[in-house]
Amino acid sequence: MSAALLVRVLRNPAAAEHLDAAQWNALIAAAKAERLIATLAWRVEGVRLPDHVQPILRDARMDAEREARQALWEADRAAAALAPIGVRLVVLKGTAYAAAGLLAGQGRFIGDLDILVPRSAMPQVERALMAAGWEWVKEDAYDDAYYRKWMHELPPMIHVERDQMIDVHHTILPLTARPKPDADALLADAVPAGENVWTLSPEDRVIHAAAHMLADGDLQGGLRNLWDIHCLLEHVDPVALDRRAARHGLRRHVAQAQRLAGALYGGGGALTLWDRIVRARLLARDGWGRETRKLLVFAFYLRSHWLRMPPLMLARHLWTKWRKGHRPR
Amino acid sequence: MKHSLTLQIGPATFRIGSAWRAPIDQLADLYAGYPDRRGAIADFTVRLQPTNMLRRWVRPSIFITGDHGLADAAPMSLPHGLLAAEMGMNLQMALGWRRxxxxxxxxxxxxxxxxxxxxxxxxxxxxxxxxxxxxxxxxxxxxxxxxxxxxxxxxxxxxxxxxxxxxxxxxxxxxxxxxxxxxxxxxxxxxxxxxxxxxxxxxxxxxxxxxxxxxxxxxxxxxxxxxxxxxxxxxxxxxxxxxxxxxxxxxxxxxxxxxxxxxxxxxxxxxxxxxxxxxxxxxxxxx
Structure with a gap:
């Protein structure tokens, strides 16, 4: 199991000194597949590495640096687009970690720009972004209606010149999910991170990452999300975090994220049966970078839909998507 | 993967894995004059894998992927496996080479x-x-x-x-x-x-x-x-x-x-x- 090897080296970088070539191949393939290769590169800095590994890790770091630079520029552009309507730019996830200069941002690959705005401001935000060159990725009446009615974000938009995507959120979980985070509190307690850019408070960053990983989605990329959480936890007081998580209705998820982060990346800790099942899903990656434990992975895929929707709504949604030709991977 | 080979071409090293023997044998034959890099640490991993479990055996169909892949890459038939391997290496270079x-x-x-x-x-x-x-x-x-x-x-x-x-x-x-x-x-x-x-x-x-x-x-x-x-x-x-x-x-x-x-x-x-x-x-x- 190479995801396990990846976790072991991230936890204890000195272990990298004793790997043979076959283990390095497995480690690199798993790290690339989990999008943790540049994080790995940062972690093993200072460790004695085989000659052939160095340029591979250097390339990964260069890619991550470029993505961070690009992400901050996108944030800057979005802030400029929203300035005239008086909406301040709160960035989430990777862009936030880069903007705030956090350890979680070191070597992190950053895809889309995720921002959080008040729900009441969504129509103005949408118009302001379109005026500044963002446009819809694909027009589909069902998806569009679905996003607007049930999701926590607008359908993705892409910038016509820079080819970069933006996801505009008004809260951190779909409206159909059972926990109901307090979006007003998220925005009210946001903290500045550089010029014109804000991020969630340290506690809310952890809570968002935990909600994203454990209350939404199928744990694709879960090892990276958990690495984020592991790094973000260093900046918060556990008691304050628990109090804040209770306010968002996410105590259970945050506690589980803490246990898993401790068990995989930290000093260890006791796990429940459910934690162990999640851990088995997180480690489903072999030395060729392939996903393993297909049944377990599929079960988590089904669960992600279950989390998002009540049964009847789920049935209707799947039927509509099926007729449109969509199939699970 | 079941069958594999490591090749060096110019400055880049590729570890190529395949669910089938034939493409690897063909590569080994045609690249016989290249340096033997068995067991080396590779810059890139290439995978020739079945498009789904059935397609390993019945009308075999190759999905080309690896460190870098395209979700909508067209599947290829097993007789074209050599081409699939070449395309897999090209794909890694095109999307991943930075030096x-x-x-x-x-x-x-x-x-x-x-x-x-x-x-x-x-x-x-x-x-x-x-x-x-x-x-x-x-x-x-x-x-x-x-x-x-x-x-x-x-x-x-x-x-x-x-x-x-x-x-x-x-x-x-x-x-x-x-x-x-x-x-x-x-x-x-x-x-x-x-x-x-x-x-x-x-x-x-x-x-x-x-x-x-x-x-x-x-x-x-x-x-x-x-x-x-x-x-x-x-x-x-x-x-x-x-x-x-x-x-x-x-x-x-x-x-x-x-x-x-x-x-x-x-x-x-x-x-x-x-x-x-x-x-x-x-x-x-x-x-």
Missing amino acids: HLLLHASSVERDGRVLVMTGESGSGKSTLAALLGERGWRLMGDEFALLDLDKGAILPFPRLVSLKNQAIGVVQHVVGAQRMGPLLRATAKGDIRHLVPRPDVVARMAQGAMPALLLFPRFGHAAAIRPVGQGEAFMRLTQASTNYVALGEAGFVALTRFVTGVPACAIDFPSGEAAFEMIDRLWDEGV
């Missing part, structure tokens, strides 16, 4: 200077490179020319030369059948057959050289030569590079140095002989 500026171009070297030929698929750049490689030039690559970011040299990437349709007969007529791979009929790009580069090409695959001439060849037109300005060459090469954007400023600097230092021409040619005549003339004038 040089990657130009979608063929390149050949003579007297320590490099001729770079770039163009769309079907422009004739592979065929010209293959034929020049049999006429006293050193073949450096038919798919990617690697432009050094600091010094401006071109480095070889001499994988098997991929010949398509009529080019197969033309080249085979010159080199003979022994250095040709199996004929792959009716692929997405027509018939394809690979040419194994000469032994000295492989022996010198770590040796780069400075570029001296850039050509934009176009097969199937009356013979014509048109000088190409630096601005046009720059713009066309950004389009012909898969990592220009990813390299940022380093890519811009390298490409600027290249187009300002190397004369460029577009050549239209109706036949190989016409192309050789034009190339010889331009080479003697320019170098």
Whole structure:
């Protein structure tokens, strides 16, 4: 199991000194597949590495640096687009970690720009972004209606010149999910991170990452999300975090994220049966970078839909998507 | 994976895994003259895997992926497995290589200077490179020319030369059948057959050289030569590079140095002989 090897080296970088070539191949393939290769590169800095590994890790770091630079520029552009309507730019996830200069941002690959705005401001935000060159990725009446009615974000938009995507959120979980985070509190307690850019408070960053990983989605990329959480936890007081998580209705998820982060990346800790099942899903990656434990992975895929929707709504949604030709991977 | 092989081509090392034996055996056969890199740490992992569990056995269908993959890559049949492996390696280079500026171009070297030929698929750049490689030039690559970011040299990437349709007969007529791979009929790009580069090409695959001439060849037109300005060459090469954007400023600097230092021409040619005549003339004038 190479995801396990990846976790072991991230936890204890000195272990990298004793790997043979076959283990390095497995480690690199798993790290690339989990999008943790540049994080790995940062972690093993200072460790004695085989000659052939160095340029591979250097390339990964260069890619991550470029993505961070690009992400901050996108944030800057979005802030400029929203300035005239008086909406301040709160960035989430990777862009936030880069903007705030956090350890979680070191070597992190950053895809889309995720921002959080008040729900009441969504129509103005949408118009302001379109005026500044963002446009819809694909027009589909069902998806569009679905996003607007049930999701926590607008359908993705892409910038016509820079080819970069933006996801505009008004809260951190779909409206159909059972926990109901307090979006007003998220925005009210946001903290500045550089010029014109804000991020969630340290506690809310952890809570968002935990909600994203454990209350939404199928744990694709879960090892990276958990690495984020592991790094973000260093900046918060556990008691304050628990109090804040209770306010968002996410105590259970945050506690589980803490246990898993401790068990995989930290000093260890006791796990429940459910934690162990999640851990088995997180480690489903072999030395060729392939996903393993297909049944377990599929079960988590089904669960992600279950989390998002009540049964009847789920049935209707799947039927509509099926007729449109969509199939699970 | 069940079957695997590690290959080094120019500066890049590939670990190729396959659910089936045949593609690996074919690769091992055609790359027999390349350095043995068994057990090496690879820059890239390539995977030839079944599109789904059933397709391993029944009407086998190959999904090409690896460190870098395209979700919507067209599946390939097992008889085209060799091509799938080649495409898998190209995909890794195109999406993942960062140590040089990657130009979608063929390149050949003579007297320590490099001729770079770039163009769309079907422009004739592979065929010209293959034929020049049999006429006293050193073949450096038919798919990617690697432009050094600091010094401006071109480095070889001499994988098997991929010949398509009529080019197969033309080249085979010159080199003979022994250095040709199996004929792959009716692929997405027509018939394809690979040419194994000469032994000295492989022996010198770590040796780069400075570029001296850039050509934009176009097969199937009356013979014509048109000088190409630096601005046009720059713009066309950004389009012909898969990592220009990813390299940022380093890519811009390298490409600027290249187009300002190397004369460029577009050549239209109706036949190989016409192309050789034009190339010889331009080479003697320019170098």
